Amino acid sequence: GSVSKNLLTIDPQVCDLCIPDIFFDDPARTGEEFGLGAEASIDSSLTWTAAVSNELTFNDTLLKQGQTLDAEDTLTTGAGTVEVRFGVDAAFGIYERHGDFDGQWVQTTATVHESAEILAVSIPCSMPLPGESPRDCTSPPTNVTVFSVPVAPGVEVTFGLQFSLTVTVDGSGIVTLRKAEIVGGSSVAEGNLTFAPTSPAVVADPLTLTCAQPAGNDLTYAMTDNSYTADTSLDINISPTLGISLDLFPDPDPWVLTTFSVDLFEYPTLTMTAPDVSKNLGPLAADNVPPVANPGGGVFHQYSGLEGTAVQFDGTGSSDNCGFPTLRWDFSDGGVAYGPNPSHVFADNGTYTGLLTATDVVGNTSTATFTVVVGNVAPVAEAGPDGSGAWGRPIQFNGAGTDPGSADQNTLTYRWDFGDGSPSATGGPSVAHAYSVPGTYTATLTVRDKDGASHTDTRQVLVRRRTTALGMLGATSGTYATPTSLSASLVDEFGQAVNGRIVVLGVAGDVPVSSSTNSSGIATAAYTPALNAGPYTTSAAFAGDSLYEAANGGGNFAVAAKATSMTYTGAVTGGPNKTVLLSATLVDATGTPLAGRTVVFKLGTQTVSATTNATGDASTNLKLAQKNGTYQLSATWTPAGADVGHFTGSSATKTFKLQAK
Known part of the structure; x- marks a missing residue:
């Protein structure tokens, strides 16, 4: 890797005594002093090369599907060289200073310029890892002649620089991107490897080799994007020198103009790289490790x-x-x-x-x-919903049984207890039972499986009385005070005759009568109407009992007035002014005498009345006061008072002869 940077700038350095001012006297007096001087701007660059080696080790028995390969990298740093190069942009020649003696030196027309690389210094420096940083790498002093200019025969002026270098390196460690791939398979997960703290640096790099990777194919292990970063600084002592060489006095020591020290001159961060490397680790073996079958269920499964x-x-x-x-x-x-x-x-x-x-x-x-x-689990009995019905009639019981174990379902047995003391019914879940007495009963269904486990469920049964109906039968009319009968039929809701029950019969407004029903459910009671002639309604009533509901019925009944008859029993002849006995008998249609009734006798123009006695006879005397002749004689009874509506009137007629003897 390499970096570069401007190192320093050396302002003009002048030897005032080296050039007598008289040689350069300025008539215009613009320059008061002259001297031999030089100035320079120094750039530097740093290049570092270093050797490292890496040893990869692993257990080849783990190079197998489903295993973790115990790869381990050992990095060892080797020898290295830091090369520092310096370039100079310099001016050399006659300088002048204006004004007073402490003015600034400036170039004159007798100043020359030169740019050149003046020095390349190689410093032995191996790469430090973080635990070895910082590392100082130092070179011995080095003299460099920048200019050597002959100024006269046998006279040569030189300008030089003396360098003393120390490079300080602070490394962050070597980082590499590890890649592993099996030919024909998917890539193994990548990993960043950082080698630290000291050399040799060992980094474990376990590789998970899945069973999805193809067995028999080679595993390639590669290190790519290798990099090393370091902060570098340069400690430099630079001494510019200026000297004059005369043939008379060879190899004079140069004058040291001044000394510059640049401490810990820091370069930008240096990044070093290395080429990618790879290694074939060999074929991936097939997995032959059987899985572990663990069925759970504790220690004993x-x-x-x-x-x-x-x-x-x-x-x-x-x-x-x-x-x-x-x-x-x-x-x-x-x-x-x-x-x-x-x-x-x-x-x-x-x-x-x-x-x-x-x-x-x-x-x-x-x-x-x-x-x-x-x-085993007991079955579940289901007796069904509550129900009701009339006594003596079959009531359906539709139960069910369900066993959680399907193997037990067809083995279930069923038993019904109806709650009325009757024998229990066994067999299937559905049965019928008739209760003999109304009431509320609890029916219990017990379901049992083949293993003896059972379960019960109950249902309520409301057994009710039977409803009944009454219908009038027989006569629908009668005659006052004439015996007849009233009849009615009592049946239950199923059309069955209800026998042995008292039925009260009556005609509206009259005294009721009662009778017990026979085996056909018919009740008949004697009845003698005591009502006025006219239309009436009849009624029949059953009060109900423990087995049957009450019932009522009715119809129409017509009452007729009772007929009467009059029989004349008195004299039918008589003489003028004579007294005769008139008599008649009044009975009803059944021959019953009607006592206390007034019978009116009419003979011609004469009228007389008499009241019937207990035998129905009415008699009275009449003195004849009419002329001789034949006259109509009548005996008549007309109902009055309470007899109106009860009886019909009646009369009898005769021929009466009135004559003298």
């Missing part, structure tokens, strides 16, 4: 679970140098699962075995066994 419930397995403890292997789980019930955390459902309780097979990416395999203890 045993799992436990319940039938019908997924058992979780853990194979994450398996491993392989080529990455996590592929896992296959084979179970003794015929099931297969894959992956590090599979689950499996066992259909029945029992102890099962399994085999875990681990396979890596190149086909190496290993196996491990495990066991699974699966416990």
Whole structure:
């Protein structure tokens, strides 16, 4: 590597006594003093070359798929040389000073210029690593003649510089980018290697060789972008010299005009580089290390679970140098699962075995066994929703049973307890049962599996009374005070006759009657209407009991007035001014005498009345006050008061002869 920089500028250095002023007397008196002088601007550049060597070591048995190659680099620094070059831009000749004696020296027309590289100094300097920095590299004093000018025969004037150099180097270490690649495969992860602190510097560089890399192909190890950076400084003592050589006095010592010291002159940071290097490490061997199959389940690789419930397995403890292997789980019930955390459902309780097979990416395999203890789980009984129905009628029970273990499902047995003390029903989950008495019952379904585990569930059953209906039967009309009957039919909601139940029958406004239903569900009660003639409604009522709901029915009933008959039983002849007995008998249609009724007798123009007695007979005397002749005789009863609407009126007529004897 190399750097360059301006080193220093030497202002005019003049030997006033070397040139008598009289030789250069200026008539115009513009210059008061003259002298032999020189000035210079000095640039420098630094070039550094150094030798290093690197030794790569590794265990070739690890040059294999799935391994980490233990590569180790040992860097040793060798001899080096720092070359410092100086260039000068100088002026030499006659200088003058104007004004008083402490004025500034300036060039005259007798001043010449020269630019040239005047010195190249080689300094032995090996490359220091950070633990060896800083390092001083020093050269002995070196004299350089810048100008040698003959000014007269046998007289020569020289201008020279004397250098004393010390280079100080502070290195940051050698950095390289390591690349590794297998032919036909992907690149190995790159790494930056920094060699420090001292030489020899050892850097471990482990290389991960995946199983995805092709076996049999060569591994190339390369170091690229090699660089070294250093802060460099130059400690310089420079002494300009000026001398005159006379043939009479050979090799005079030059006059040292002055001495300049440039301490720790710092160059820009120096960067050194080296060419890329690579090495073939040989072919990559195929992986032959089998994976580790670890089925989990603790020390004894045993799992436990319940039938019908997924058992979780853990194979994450398996491993392989080529990455996590592929896992296959084979179970003794015929099931297969894959992956590090599979689950499996066992259909029945029992102890099962399994085999875990681990396979890596190149086909190496290993196996491990495990066991699974699966416990029995009771089935789940489902009695179904609550229900209801009438007593004595079949009620359907549709239950169900589900066993978590599918192997137990077809072995389930079912038993129903209906809660009414009747024998339990066994068989399937669906049965029918009739309750004999209304009420609320709890029906229980018990489901049992082949292993004896069972479960129960209940449902409520509301058994209700049967509803009933009443319908009027028989007569729809009757006659006042004439015996008849009222009938009604009592049936339940299913059309069945309800026997032995009291039914109350009646006609609106009259006294009700009652009767018990016969085997046909018919109730018949004797009834004698006590109502006025007219239309009426009938009613039938069943009050209900523990088995049957109450019911009512009705219809229409017409009441007719009872017919009566009048029979005349008195005299049918008589003489003028004579008294005769008039009599009649009043009975109803059934021949019952009607007592207390007024019977009106009319003979011709004469009218007389009488009241019936208990036998229905009415009689009275009438004195005849009419002329002889034949007259119509009538006996008439017309209902009045309470009899209106109960009876019809009646009359009887005869022919009466009135004549003298």
